[in-house]
Amino acid sequence: MNPAAAVRARIDGWFLSRRAPSDQLELTQRNVYIVPTRAGWALGLTLAVLLVASINYQLNLGYLLTFLLAGCVAVGMHVCHGTLRGLALNLVSPGAHFAGAAAVFRVVLHNGRGSVRYGIGLAVRGSGQWSWSDVPAGGTATVEVAFKPPQRGLHAVPPLTAETRFPLGTFRVWCVWRPAAKMLVYPAPEQHPPPLPPGEPRGGAAAQASSAQSAGEYDGVRPYRRGDAMKLVVWKKAARAQAAGSDDLVSRDAAQAQRHELWLDDRSTGLADVEARLSRLCAWVLMADRLALDYGLRVGTRFLAPSQGEAHKRACLEALALC
Amino acid sequence: MQLTTQLTSLPREARDTLFLLGVIALIVLPQIGNLPFWCTSLVAVVLLWRGTLAVQARPLPNRWWRGALLLVALVGTYVTHRTLLGRDAGVTLVVVLLALKTLELRARRDAFVIFFLGFFAMLTNFFYSQSLPTAFAMLLALLGLLTALVNAHMPVGRPPLVQAARTAGGMALLGAPIMVLLFVLFPRMAPLWGTPNDAMTGRSGLSATMRVGAIAQLALDDGIAARVKFDDDVVPDRQVLYFRGPVLSQFDGREWTAPPPFSRASAFTPANLRVSGTPVRYAVTLEPSNRPWLLTLDAAPVKPDLPGYELFGTPELQWLASRPIGDLVRYRAESYTQYQSGPLRRTGAVQLNLDLPRGSNPRTVALAAQLRSDPANATTPALVQAVLQRLRTGGYTYTLDPGVYGDDTADVFWFERKEGFCEHIASAFVVLMRAAGVPARIVTGYQGGERNDVDGYWTLRNSDAHAWAEVWQEGVGWVRVDPTGSVAPGRVGTFNRLAPTPGVFAGAFGAMSPTLVQNMRAAWEALNNGWNQWVLNYTQSKQLDLLKNLGFDSPSLADLGLVLLWLLVATSLAGAAWTLWERSRTDPWLRLLAQARKRLQKAGIALPPTAPPRQMAEQVRARFGDAGKPLQDWLLQLEAQRYARESAASAKGLASLRSAMRRIPWPQG
Numbered sequence: 001m002n003p004a005a006a007v008r009a010r011i012d013g014w015f016l017s018r019r020a021p022s023d024q025l026e027l028t029q030r031n032v033y034i035v036p037t038r039a040g041w042a043l044g045l046t047l048a049v050l051l052v053a054s055i056n057y058q059l060n061l062g063y064l065l066t067f068l069l070a071g072c073v074a075v076g077m078h079v080c081h082g083t084l085r086g087l088a089l090n091l092v093s094p095g096a097h098f099a100g101a102a103a104v105f106r107v108v109l110h111n112g113r114g115s116v117r118y119g120i121g122l123a124v125r126g127s128g129q130w131s132w133s134d135v136p137a138g139g140t141a142t143v144e145v146a147f148k149p150p151q152r153g154l155h156a157v158p159p160l161t162a163e164t165r166f167p168l169g170t171f172r173v174w175c176v177w178r179p180a181a182k183m184l185v186y187p188a189p190e191q192h193p194p195p196l197p198p199g200e201p202r203g204g205a206a207a208q209a210s211s212a213q214s215a216g217e218y219d220g221v222r223p224y225r226r227g228d229a230m231k232l233v234v235w236k237k238a239a240r241a242q243a244a245g246s247d248d249l250v251s252r253d254a255a256q257a258q259r260h261e262l263w264l265d266d267r268s269t270g271l272a273d274v275e276a277r278l279s280r281l282c283a284w285v286l287m288a289d290r291l292a293l294d295y296g297l298r299v300g301t302r303f304l305a306p307s308q309g310e311a312h313k314r315a316c317l318e319a320l321a322l323c
Numbered sequence: 324m325q326l327t328t329q330l331t332s333l334p335r336e337a338r339d340t341l342f343l344l345g346v347i348a349l350i351v352l353p354q355i356g357n358l359p360f361w362c363t364s365l366v367a368v369v370l371l372w373r374g375t376l377a378v379q380a381r382p383l384p385n386r387w388w389r390g391a392l393l394l395v396a397l398v399g400t401y402v403t404h405r406t407l408l409g410r411d412a413g414v415t416l417v418v419v420l421l422a423l424k425t426l427e428l429r430a431r432r433d434a435f436v437i438f439f440l441g442f443f444a445m446l447t448n449f450f451y452s453q454s455l456p457t458a459f460a461m462l463l464a465l466l467g468l469l470t471a472l473v474n475a476h477m478p479v480g481r482p483p484l485v486q487a488a489r490t491a492g493g494m495a496l497l498g499a500p501i502m503v504l505l506f507v508l509f510p511r512m513a514p515l516w517g518t519p520n521d522a523m524t525g526r527s528g529l530s531a532t533m534r535v536g537a538i539a540q541l542a543l544d545d546g547i548a549a550r551v552k553f554d555d556d557v558v559p560d561r562q563v564l565y566f567r568g569p570v571l572s573q574f575d576g577r578e579w580t581a582p583p584p585f586s587r588a589s590a591f592t593p594a595n596l597r598v599s600g601t602p603v604r605y606a607v608t609l610e611p612s613n614r615p616w617l618l619t620l621d622a623a624p625v626k627p628d629l630p631g632y633e634l635f636g637t638p639e640l641q642w643l644a645s646r647p648i649g650d651l652v653r654y655r656a657e658s659y660t661q662y663q664s665g666p667l668r669r670t671g672a673v674q675l676n677l678d679l680p681r682g683s684n685p686r687t688v689a690l691a692a693q694l695r696s697d698p699a700n701a702t703t704p705a706l707v708q709a710v711l712q713r714l715r716t717g718g719y720t721y722t723l724d725p726g727v728y729g730d731d732t733a734d735v736f737w738f739e740r741k742e743g744f745c746e747h748i749a750s751a752f753v754v755l756m757r758a759a760g761v762p763a764r765i766v767t768g769y770q771g772g773e774r775n776d777v778d779g780y781w782t783l784r785n786s787d788a789h790a791w792a793e794v795w796q797e798g799v800g801w802v803r804v805d806p807t808g809s810v811a812p813g814r815v816g817t818f819n820r821l822a823p824t825p826g827v828f829a830g831a832f833g834a835m836s837p838t839l840v841q842n843m844r845a846a847w848e849a850l851n852n853g854w855n856q857w858v859l860n861y862t863q864s865k866q867l868d869l870l871k872n873l874g875f876d877s878p879s880l881a882d883l884g885l886v887l888l889w890l891l892v893a894t895s896l897a898g899a900a901w902t903l904w905e906r907s908r909t910d911p912w913l914r915l916l917a918q919a920r921k922r923l924q925k926a927g928i929a930l931p932p933t934a935p936p937r938q939m940a941e942q943v944r945a946r947f948g949d950a951g952k953p954l955q956d957w958l959l960q961l962e963a964q965r966y967a968r969e970s971a972a973s974a975k976g977l978a979s980l981r982s983a984m985r986r987i988p989w990p991q992g
Contacts, residue, residue, distance in 0.1 A: 022932075029902060039435045046439045050446055056514040057410075058611075058650035060506075060859045061453040062446050065461065067505040069442060071498025072469060072491075079494065118477045132478040167473040167490050169435070 016159055021180035025089045027162070032084045032175050034077065040170035043073060076168040083117050083164045084173050087135065092142075094157060096184040096317070097149045098282075104144040105157065111135040119166035125159040125176060152187040152278065152321045156180075186282060186317045187275065193283035196293075197268045199260035224249035261306045262288060264316075265298040278320050285320070289313045299323050333378065335481040339474055340377040342484060343437065344370050344425060346467035350444045351418055353460050357451045359403045362415050365396065366422040373425045384426055392423055414447040434475055441468050455854050466491055508887045510880040511863040513631070514649075533571055533579040533767060533790065535732045535750045547610060548769060548788070549618050550852055551781040554604040558781060559620070561771055563660040565791065565803065566618045566783060568768035570639035574757075576680040576730065579750065579765050581639075595666055595800065596624050596640065598659035608653045608780075608855060617642040618769060618783070620658035621803070629654035630864035638672070639766075640664055651859045665800035669762075673795050676762035684754055687733040691758030703761050703796045707804055710755060714748070714809040717741070721748075721811030745807040749790040752806040762795035766803070777849035911977060912965055919958065919984065926990055936962040943990070953987040 025031070036044070047070055054062030092106035105124075111117050115137050121130035124147045135141045145160060156179075163174040224233060228251040237250045269280045281299060288295040289308065296306035297316045300323050304316055333341070348370055355363050369392070376383060396419040397407065404412035421440040427433050445461050445468075469491035474484060549566070558564075571579035607618055607627075617627055622640050629652060633645035642656075666673055679688075700706040718741055725743040728735045733754035736747050743751075749765050756763035770789035772781050791805040863880075870878030870886070919939065920930055928942050940958040943951040957980070964976050 039431075042435060042439060046442055050442060052515060053446055055512060056516065057450060058514065059446070059449045059453065060650070060861055061449045061458055061461075063506055063509065064458070064502065064858070065442075065446055065449070065465065067502040067509070068465065068495065068498055070505065071501030072494045073498075074501055075494045075497040079490070118482070119479065121478075134477070134479045134482075166476045167494065168469075169431070169472065169476050 016176065016178060019159075019176065019178045021156070021178040023091045023093070023180050025175070025177045027084050027087045027089070027175055029085060032081060032173060034081050034171050034173045036170060037165065037172045040073075040172075043168075043170050047073070073168060073170055077171050079167050080164060080171045080173045083120065083166050084162060084175060086113055087111060087117060087120070087162070089160075089162065089177060091157065091160075091179045091181055093181050094183040096186060096314075096321070098186045098188055099149050099152050100188040101149070102146065103149055104146055105160070107143045107145055107160070109133065109135045109141045109143060111137065111139060111141075114138060117164075117166075119164050121163045123161055123163070125161045130163070149183070149185040151275075152185045154182050154184050154322060157183055184318060184321055186321045187278040189283040189286055190276075190279040191283075193280050193287065196262060196284055196287060196291075197264070199262050201260055224251045262293055262295040263298055263306070264288065264295055266300065267298075278323070282317065282320050285313060285316045334380070337377040337380065338481075338484070339471065340425075340428065341374055342467075342474075343471045344374050344377075346464060346471060347421060347425065347437075347441065347444075349460065349467060350421070350441055350448070350464045353448050353457055354414070354418065354444075354451070357411075358415060358418060359399070361399050361403075362396075362419055365392075365399070366418060369422040369426065383428070389423060389426055392426075393420075396420070396423065410450060414450065417443050417447055431475075438468055438472055453859055455851055458854075458858075466495060469495065504887075504890060506861070507866070507869065508883050508890070510883045511861075511866060512880070532581070533746055533750070533765065534577060535579065535728065535746055546785045547782055547848070547851075548612075548785050549610060549783045550608040550775075550855070551620075551772070551783065552606045552608075552779070553781060554606075556779055557603070558774065559603050559660050563621070564771055565621045565766075565789075566769040566772075567621050567639075567641055567766060568616060568618060568788075570637075570641060570764055570766050570793075572639075572676050572764040574679065574750075574754070576683040577732065596622055596662060596664045597800075598622065598624055598662045600659055600661040602657040602659050604655070604657045605781075606653060606655045608651065608852070608860060609648065611648060611650050611652075613647045613649050615644045615647050617644060617648075617654065617656075619656050621660065622662040622664060623656050623658040624662075625657055627654040627656035630867070631862060638665075639764075650862070651855055652862070653856070653860050663800045665795060667798050667800060669795075669797065673762045676764050676795065677757050677760065679754065679757050684731045684733040684758070686731075686738055687751070687755050688758040690737060691755050691760075694755075695759045703794060706759060706761060707756070707794060710752065711804070711806060711809040714752075714806055719748075719810045721807065745790045748807045748810055749792050752804070753792050756792070756794055764793050764801075766791050766793055770805075775845050775848050775852070777845045778852055780849070780852055782848065912961075915961065915977070915981060915984070919961070922989055947990045951990050954989065957983055957987050 019031075047066055050062065050066040050069070053059070054066055088110040090108040090110065092108060094103075094105050097103040107122055109117075109120065109122075117135040119132060120135060120143075121132045122143045122145050123130045124145060127147060129146045131143050131145055133141045133143045147158065149155070160177045160179065161174055162177065163172060165172055232251045234250045234252055241248050241250070264281050264284045266277045266281055269277045271277045271280060278299070281297065285295070285297065292308060294306040294308050295316075297304040297319060299319060302319050302323055304312070304319060330338070330341075351358075351363075351366055375381075396416070400412050400415045400419070401407055403415065406412050407416065417440060421437065421444050424433065424437050424440060428437070441464075445464055448457055448461055466488070470484065470488045473490045473494075474482070474487035477487060553559075569581040571581050573580045573582055603620060605620065609618060617629065617634070619627060619642055623642065626634050626636065627642055629644070632648070632652070634642055635645075636642050694700050694706060694709055697709070700709050720742045721744060722742045725740060725747060728740070728743075728747070732747065733751040736743055736751040737755070753763040753765050767788070767790045769783045769787045770791070771787050772783040774780070775782050789807070791803060791807065793801040793803055796802050866883060867878045870882055873886070875882050916936065917932075919936075920932070920934065923930060923939060923943070928939075928946055930939060930942065934942075936958040940955040940962075943955050943958065947954075960983075961980055964980060
């Protein structure tokens with residue numbers, strides 16, 4: 001980073017730190033800024049040339065044209081500033097997202113005045129991905145601001161900026177907004193993860209030996225699953241069920257199957273890099289959730305007991321995000 | 324009907340492009356007469372092509388096409404104007420570039436270039452005309468361009484153009500006071516560098532030379548040369564309404580020219596003007612001519628009052644400005660219609676007015692000798708009378724269509740054609756006089772004119788341009804002789820102007836009601852004159868007059884700047900006051916709550932802006948206990964003021980709460 005950029009970054013940081021974070025922002029004279037755009041400077045140059053031509057050719061009508069244009073630009077400056085001034089921004093608290101995936105924030109714009117505000121763009125500061133909207137008179141508009149979450153973790157929502165160049169494009173009016181809300185970013189799931197790890201016997205390694213001995217003891221029945229051996233099917237019950245008009249088959253449930261459970265463990269990923277491990281675990285969590293399996297998560301010092309369902313998935317992903 | 328539905332169903336981009344093309348056409352349209360033919364055609368073709376592409380949503384031409392067209396434009400401009408610089412070439416280039424740029428409407432920057440070129444093209448219109456219709460057309464064009472610009476900054480959906488037009492109109496309306504202020508107060512100054520020579524080409528009027536017989540047909544130009552406002556509306560007799568322009572005394576056989584002022588030091592003589600009677604006082608509004616001379620009624624002994632120009636008088640009784648008059652000017656002058664001028668004795672300067680090219684007009688010279696030999700014509704007045712008598716009775720006629728004369732124009736006039744207009748007659752007369760040994764010269768200027776009944780201004784048109792003669796008489800000086808009056812008495816001193824056949828349109832109107840046409844014309848010209856007086860003739864002197872009225876004793880341009888600065892400061896202060904007022908419009912209760920919150924924050928209790936008074940009170944109790952009791956009570960009162968059921972709470976309550984806030988002891992953090 002060269003010194004100029006460093007200084008700029010310092011100033012930028014100082015500038016941002018002066019803003020109290022808040023999820024709603026009322027735009028006033030004090031937090032709306034205005035500078036001429038490049039087109040504005042060019043128009044200024046045009047005005048100067050028009051003025052010189054009017055002087056040199058002594059054209060009073062040329063003066064009129066130049067000054068009317070200048071007047072319009074001056075009024076345009078006011079209109080431009082007024083487009084943002086008085087607008088209220090509200091951040092809809094953002095949900096959790098996966099790192100690296102396209103996501104949106106929702107921002108609700110409230111227009112309290114009796115005329116439409118045109119051409120208001122919102123973007124994550126510095127991203128350059130503007131989403132434009134008009135806010136109707138006395139109404140609201142919801143804008144979705146595209147952004148790409150950075151690495152996992154609990155982050156502050158990045159500073160947003162609202163901008164407008166309406167009506168003449170000669171001025172850029174903008175504001176900087178530091179929302180207070182935090183957003184949770186899950187690790188990016190691995191693109192092509194390996195299959196889920198094999199189940200582990202319940203109770204851990206100590207139970208391993210006994211489980212081998214007790215093979216073949218049946219503790220109960222469960223619905224047939226594809227791949228069950230023929231000899232596991234309880235044919236007596238099948239005959240009874242068919243007599244009752246049902247095709248349901250029932251398999252004998254081995255104690256062995258019950259005693260094994262799926263543990264997603266960061267050590268079983270076989271990867272050295274922490275983030276790569278988390279990515280794989282994230283992909284496995286999603287996979288297991290899709291297969292509606294019971295799964296537990298073991299990452300670092302955290303344990304989440306095997307379970308399933310949306311709440312469990314979230315808990316797992318959150319653990320992955322924050323560990 | 325089908326067309327309108329088609330137009331309204333166009334996609335936004337096509338619609339916007341068509342609108343912009345229309346505005347560009349409006350900008351170029353008034354210029355058609357001043358642009359080379361190829362330029363107009365090229366612009367029309369390009370605009371139509373671009374419109375078609377927009378409607379059919381086809382891609383724009385590639386850059387080879389654009390490059391080729393640009394080359395065509397450059398070559399065409401160079402061939403037409405022999406340069407790429409200068410005013411006319413510049414105008415042609417700006418207009419062509421404006422049209423060509425529409426073929427490259429991709430980035431936002433391209434659009435802006437079009438707008439800027441459009442503003443330039445609008446200004447170039449004023450080189451040729453600053454009339455009311457031009458101003459109106461350009462106002463429309465400006466609104467159109469602004470509408471397109473505003474529309475370009477409405478990025479969402481397909482907003483109706485009317486919406487953008489309303490915004491643009493509103494801005495122009497609010498910008499108009501700024502325009503007026505700047506127009507009135509922006510110091511008018513002389514051109515920053517030399518007035519370009521071509522500033523006035525193509526404007527008709529008097530010229531410093533007169534080429535006799537070169538014009539086959541004189542088109543009467545009804546354009547206005549000057550307007551004269553006589554004080555107290557006392558117009559002198561038409562017979563003396565001679566407005567002097569250049570005096571032509573050098574003749575090369577074909578062309579009369581004025582000697583350059585003060586070029587012949589030996590020939591310089593004082594005007595020796597002797598006036599009598601009462602002066603006529605008047606103000607002249609002179610249309611721009613890019614000539615240095617002022618029009619004054621014969622004869623003006625006192626320097627006319629024209630600020631911004633240095634004036635000096637010539638021995639020929641003309642008043643000249645130090646530089647060509649490139650803008651509409653207004654000056655006051657006073658003239659004496661009874662006057663004598665010139666040396667009383669034959670001096671060298673007078674003798675110069677006898678020069679004739681050797682060997683030219685032999686028959687006229689012979690005629691002169693014959694007239695001179697008649698003893699009845701011994702004196703100059705008698706000789707002049709004899710010649711005028713010849714003009715009256717010799718079968719000479721006044722015509723605007725004399726055809727082209729050959730060499731020896733005086734011979735042709737006196738003996739062959741026997742017809743012509745004032746140039747021919749005056750020239751032939753002066754040649755004859757010089758041949759007879761009488762110093763004589765041609766004076767050009769304006770004769771007659773007519774009164775506009777609507778505003779009382781005396782109007783001089785280009786068609787009132789006239790040429791007459793002056794002969795020198797021993798002991799008297801220069802005496803005006805108007806030989807045209809002898810040929811066509813109607814040409815001088817009456818209202819009946821020899822008018823060319825009117826066009827079909829004017830003819831039809833004239834046949835219906837001649838007075839209606841006259842009245843309409845008078846009203847229109849009065850309107851135009853108002854425009855001239857108030858807008859086009861707003862000059863430095865008027866600015867300084869304005870300052871005088873504002874109370875400046877000896878105003879200068881710096882004072883103008885000062886007034887402008889003061890107005891700027893005053894406007895800024897007004898803006899600041901307005902902002903304060905606007906802020907005060909927020910709910911007073913909320914403002915009070917915000918103040919309380921701020922003070923609590925100082926005391927160490929940070930609360931979100933959404934915290935209600937009750938929550939604040941609880942925080943105060945939790946933090947300060949009984950020490951904060953008055954503050955708690957106050958906060959609860961504040962809550963009651965807003966939310967209590969009975970409407971006993973009123974604005975007065977709020978005021979008392981506000982004063983209570985100052986009294987209660989605020990705990991320190």
